Amino acid sequence: MSQKKSFPWVRTIASWFCALLIFFPLLWLGLTAFKTEGQAIAAQLFFTPTLDSFVEVQKRSDYTHYAFNSLITSVVSTVLGLMIAAPAAYSMAFFRTKKTRDILMWMLSTKMMPAVGALVPVYVMAQTTGMLDSLPALIIVFTLSNLPIMVWMLYSAFKEVPNDILEAVRLDGANVWDEFRHAILPLTVGGIASTGLLCLVLAWNEAFWSLNLTSAHAGTLAALIAQYSSPEGLFWAKLSAASLLAIAPIIVFGWFSQKQLVQGLTFGAVK
Amino acid sequence: MSRLLPRSLMAPAVITLFLWMIVPLVMTIYFSLVHYNLMQPGEKTFAGIENFHYFITDPDFWPAVLQTLELLGWVIIITVVMGVGLALLINDPFPGQGIVRVLLISPFFVMPTVNALLWKHMMMNPIYGVLGHVWKFFGWTPIDWMSDLPLMSVIIILSWQWLPFACLIFITSLQSLDREQMEAAGMDGANAFHKFWYLTLPHLGRSIAVVIMIEMIFLMSVFAEIFTTTSGGPGNDSTNLAFLIYKQALMSFDVGVASAGALFAVVLANIAAVFLIRMVGKNLD
Numbered sequence: 001m002s003q004k005k006s007f008p009w010v011r012t013i014a015s016w017f018c019a020l021l022i023f024f025p026l027l028w029l030g031l032t033a034f035k036t037e038g039q040a041i042a043a044q045l046f047f048t049p050t051l052d053s054f055v056e057v058q059k060r061s062d063y064t065h066y067a068f069n070s071l072i073t074s075v076v077s078t079v080l081g082l083m084i085a086a087p088a089a090y091s092m093a094f095f096r097t098k099k100t101r102d103i104l105m106w107m108l109s110t111k112m113m114p115a116v117g118a119l120v121p122v123y124v125m126a127q128t129t130g131m132l133d134s135l136p137a138l139i140i141v142f143t144l145s146n147l148p149i150m151v152w153m154l155y156s157a158f159k160e161v162p163n164d165i166l167e168a169v170r171l172d173g174a175n176v177w178d179e180f181r182h183a184i185l186p187l188t189v190g191g192i193a194s195t196g197l198l199c200l201v202l203a204w205n206e207a208f209w210s211l212n213l214t215s216a217h218a219g220t221l222a223a224l225i226a227q228y229s230s231p232e233g234l235f236w237a238k239l240s241a242a243s244l245l246a247i248a249p250i251i252v253f254g255w256f257s258q259k260q261l262v263q264g265l266t267f268g269a270v271k
Numbered sequence: 272m273s274r275l276l277p278r279s280l281m282a283p284a285v286i287t288l289f290l291w292m293i294v295p296l297v298m299t300i301y302f303s304l305v306h307y308n309l310m311q312p313g314e315k316t317f318a319g320i321e322n323f324h325y326f327i328t329d330p331d332f333w334p335a336v337l338q339t340l341e342l343l344g345w346v347i348i349i350t351v352v353m354g355v356g357l358a359l360l361i362n363d364p365f366p367g368q369g370i371v372r373v374l375l376i377s378p379f380f381v382m383p384t385v386n387a388l389l390w391k392h393m394m395m396n397p398i399y400g401v402l403g404h405v406w407k408f409f410g411w412t413p414i415d416w417m418s419d420l421p422l423m424s425v426i427i428i429l430s431w432q433w434l435p436f437a438c439l440i441f442i443t444s445l446q447s448l449d450r451e452q453m454e455a456a457g458m459d460g461a462n463a464f465h466k467f468w469y470l471t472l473p474h475l476g477r478s479i480a481v482v483i484m485i486e487m488i489f490l491m492s493v494f495a496e497i498f499t500t501t502s503g504g505p506g507n508d509s510t511n512l513a514f515l516i517y518k519q520a521l522m523s524f525d526v527g528v529a530s531a532g533a534l535f536a537v538v539l540a541n542i543a544a545v546f547l548i549r550m551v552g553k554n555l556d
């Protein structure tokens with residue numbers, strides 16, 4: 001112990017240095033958002049902050065519309081995903097058979113299929129059903145693409161529930177719903193929350209399907225930012241303002257929920 | 272009853288995922304066997320293996336396969352090595368540990384399009400970008416990252432995005448490391464490297480496997496980061512398989528060839544999946 005404490009400041013400085021280095025691009029983005037275009041290009045360190053870029057972004061591309069789409073798609077797809085994934089994970093964890101692992105692995109393997117491989121079929125299906133550029137289409141796709149990860153995380157969480165507790169509840173003659181509500185849920189609420197949080201983040205940040213299935217009507221923030229790619233590429237202050245607006249909600253949300261999120265991010269790897 | 276219940280609980284997830292997999296797959300197989308170009312409407316005539324032949328003999332094909340693997344390999348190596356290092360660095364309590372953790376985790380919450388644009392313009396622009404200024408400060412010639420080192424640029428961007436994730440999982444894993452064992456090893460005269468190699472690293476084994484698995488799932492088909500930074504270029508120097516298929520489908524409008532490519536990607540994904548299941552699967556029980 002005494003050995004460890006002899007040079008704590010070296011570690012402290014090194015840790016802070018690494019953290020700031022990794023955080024720097026985001027800090028820079030945040031600073032640039034409050035600059036004028038001239039200051040942004042000149043990489044000025046000292047400047048008087050201005051909100052012009054934010055005003056301009058809202059005027060030009062209706063930020064609130066896209067933010068609303070992002071919010072709806074990520075929340076609804078997460079809730080829907082939990083409703084489908086939780087029973088499956090429950091069944092896998094508490095009624096294990098020889099096939100359980102194969103099914104889980106098969107589910108994960110569907111996640112490994114490159115989305116681009118399904119692009120044309122999904123696009124054609126969305127087009128024929130008139131769901132192109134609509135929120136339901138995005139919600140369905142987000143739910144399905146997060147489902148394997150959700151089942152896996154929930155399965156890892158449920159598996160940790162001690163067997164004797166389950167047996168005791170079952171001896172009491174509780175039905176599945178009671179068993180879930182009174183025994184499983186209180187013990188695994190952390191894992192369930194963590195699963196939901198991760199999927200919320202993944203859906204908010206999803207870019208492939210948003211870019212390819214939506215345009216003005218159902219576009220999410222990830223798609224909005226891509227619009228700033230080439231024509232606005234040189235207007236760094238506006239690009240930064242739009243980017244900051246797009247990532248701020250989820251980053252702040254992530255900061256507050258990180259402890260919770262991390263608990264379930266182990267995927268059963270940590271005992 | 273006892274068999275019916277678990278199955279019916281599992282059914283919604285299994286059925287939806289099965290449809291999500293099989294319907295696009297069947298359609299892709301069909302498209303890959305016909306001549307189907309969006310610019311030439313009309314009869315879809317049977318093409319046999321022509322589309323596959325065209326996709327595989329495309330001079331861009333092998334470079335794209337290679338670049339897919341390079342990208343995957345480098346990002347995994349960088350994030351795992353640096354993630355373990357960082358996790359060890361900030362594992363013990365120090366002033367501001369909470370804030371450091373929050374700062375470290377932040378890039379994970381950034382959406383790929385923002386991440387890509389931020390790096391492309393504000394970091395890697397050779398004239399105005401921050402890296403350009405740093406290079407000039409040291410008297411070096413700034414690098415034009417996107418045109419001279421496109422694949423490396425994408426690798427750097429992706430590593431920055433995935434490092435926090437890897438690091439977080441390792442931190443969580445380190446917290447369950449047996450401290451008494453470590454101290455006992457120290458008393459027996461084990462040095463820091465021995466302790467790391469024989470105790471810490473084996474302890475981290477499972478979480479390293481999990482990080483590799485999850486990163487592989489997401490990095491096999493990297494798209495948005497390439498789309499918004501280099502668009503696969505210059506030429507095809509930063510095109511991966513996913514982006515090559517995208518180019519065929521939406522830039523050349525050749526659905527037939529793109530579908531043949533997609534099937535190839537599916538096969539590649541399955542090879543990777545089998546490999547991963549061997550590696551990680553036994554850790555899941």
